[in-house]
Amino acid sequence: MNLAAFKELIKQRCGLTFEGVSEAPLLSSLQKRIAETGAKNAPAYYAMLLSDQHEFHELVCLLTINETYFYREPEHLQLLVDCLIPRILSGKQDASLVRILCVGCSSGEEPYSIAIALREKYGESAASLFMLAGGDIDKGALEKARIGRYTAFSFRSLAPELRERYFTRHDKWNWSINNDLRHQVHFHHLNLLDAHYPHELQNFDIIFFRNVSIYFDLPTRSIIQRHLATLLKDEGYLIIGTAETLANDLGILNLVEEGGLFYFAKQHPGPAKPHLKIPKIPKPPARHIGVADRKLSSPAPIPPSASQPPTTPERATPLQHLPPPLQITPVAAGIDEALRLTLEKRYDEAMTILAILLERQPGTSAALLLKAHILLHRKDYAAAEENAQLALNTEPWSTDAFMLLGLAAKWRDQADDAVKWFKQAVYARNECWPAHYYLGELYRAANKIENARRAYRVVLQLLSTQQAPDDGLAIIPLGLPVSEVRFLCTHQLAKLDDNHAVIPN
Numbered sequence: 001m002n003l004a005a006f007k008e009l010i011k012q013r014c015g016l017t018f019e020g021v022s023e024a025p026l027l028s029s030l031q032k033r034i035a036e037t038g039a040k041n042a043p044a045y046y047a048m049l050l051s052d053q054h055e056f057h058e059l060v061c062l063l064t065i066n067e068t069y070f071y072r073e074p075e076h077l078q079l080l081v082d083c084l085i086p087r088i089l090s091g092k093q094d095a096s097l098v099r100i101l102c103v104g105c106s107s108g109e110e111p112y113s114i115a116i117a118l119r120e121k122y123g124e125s126a127a128s129l130f131m132l133a134g135g136d137i138d139k140g141a142l143e144k145a146r147i148g149r150y151t152a153f154s155f156r157s158l159a160p161e162l163r164e165r166y167f168t169r170h171d172k173w174n175w176s177i178n179n180d181l182r183h184q185v186h187f188h189h190l191n192l193l194d195a196h197y198p199h200e201l202q203n204f205d206i207i208f209f210r211n212v213s214i215y216f217d218l219p220t221r222s223i224i225q226r227h228l229a230t231l232l233k234d235e236g237y238l239i240i241g242t243a244e245t246l247a248n249d250l251g252i253l254n255l256v257e258e259g260g261l262f263y264f265a266k267q268h269p270g271p272a273k274p275h276l277k278i279p280k281i282p283k284p285p286a287r288h289i290g291v292a293d294r295k296l297s298s299p300a301p302i303p304p305s306a307s308q309p310p311t312t313p314e315r316a317t318p319l320q321h322l323p324p325p326l327q328i329t330p331v332a333a334g335i336d337e338a339l340r341l342t343l344e345k346r347y348d349e350a351m352t353i354l355a356i357l358l359e360r361q362p363g364t365s366a367a368l369l370l371k372a373h374i375l376l377h378r379k380d381y382a383a384a385e386e387n388a389q390l391a392l393n394t395e396p397w398s399t400d401a402f403m404l405l406g407l408a409a410k411w412r413d414q415a416d417d418a419v420k421w422f423k424q425a426v427y428a429r430n431e432c433w434p435a436h437y438y439l440g441e442l443y444r445a446a447n448k449i450e451n452a453r454r455a456y457r458v459v460l461q462l463l464s465t466q467q468a469p470d471d472g473l474a475i476i477p478l479g480l481p482v483s484e485v486r487f488l489c490t491h492q493l494a495k496l497d498d499n500h501a502v503i504p505n
């Protein structure tokens, strides 16, 4: 398929660019939509995209990378509640709400994190002090945000006590954000490249625009930042992801450093406004100021200094606090995304991400294990085993790998091998109750009654200790339902006790 025309159309309409490794997901998304729409061929599908806005959005939903989680870059939340909000509140002349917008808010973790941080600081009165909005181009992500239901992967950076306080648990994998916070955030469909944004989205005190601009080239970032600047009040602030800040210092807003963190202020931080107490940062030595230095910290081409406004003494210069080099798709983020897709059974998309990761870093055990997990679901046992074995080369005591090898052997009716692998799993992590359970099943089928009893009892013991017991697995989402397994073990034990014989399946 000739991708050039598709790439151009997508870039022009929503800014997303697909070069190098990201061509593969573009290709597979196009193939998926062509198949699902029944378009005759790629040119016919292209014509459809030109005339059918709905179809364009269907495609975009497949192309966006929605990676996000609660309390991502928590230092920005600290900056918000400790510095920016107190400053805004102290400068307020009326009782209007402080308005905060997240653009590229994905499935809502970012605006809800802000709501939580504000609730932590201002208690119940947060509801009457702040107005929160989120916008994203991906309608599917927005729908999730509105529903507010999240899996464990969204909580990797959130303190458990905050999760307990602001979420209601459904089962091992799912929590819902509590309604009072959910109702505080309003979500809007928004394409950052549209000439007009939804009319409600204006007059903001603070805009968060984090981990979105990395998908856009420099001219697109510039167009978007100009538009975002018009949504800000005169004394408003724009917060961009730490690794992206330098690549967004485009001379449109003023870059400010405070406590080692960077953000943009619409108003020049100077003495004119007494409540703006942004410290002046001394100019760094001349040798730090070159464009070359900036290039080091960002893979995106930084415009020549001539296109930047002259640096004034008040203008903060970030070079003494260079953030770590920008990584557009860090392996960890890719794994998270692949895991999320796997949990949603979007196996093709997960496999595409895993292929890219493994091409970059072939021995990454988490990627190999997830791949093996998906292959197992597809009943490609040989390939699943091969990938699990490769994972063992990097991580010789991987419970996940033992578990996958055990399941592959079990499903191939190789009971002895399966027992061997499940035993390895419990040897590596005795907490691995799924391995004990499968051992129980295999022993029962082999009429090894005492072994089966012992295995089922261990499962019951492990499952009785906590509400959401640790299954000892690092990455693969086996999805065995705890309550069902508990019931089955109890049931099988009772039957074994009654019969002292093999129980038919």
Ligand SMILES: C[S@@+](CC[C@H](N)C(=O)[O-])C[C@H]1O[C@@H](n2cnc3c(N)ncnc32)[C@H](O)[C@@H]1O
Binding pocket: 014, 015, 016, 064, 065, 066, 067, 068, 069, 072, 103, 104, 105, 106, 107, 110, 135, 136, 137, 138, 141, 190, 191, 192, 193, 209, 210, 211, 212, 215
């Ligand atoms: C990686 S997520 C970032 C989520 C969140 N801001 C965070 O930092 O955790 C990027 C989001 O930007 C959205 N996005 C990409 N292009 C967009 C556009 N043209 N207009 C609006 N949102 C866009 C994607 O749909 C995706 O949800």
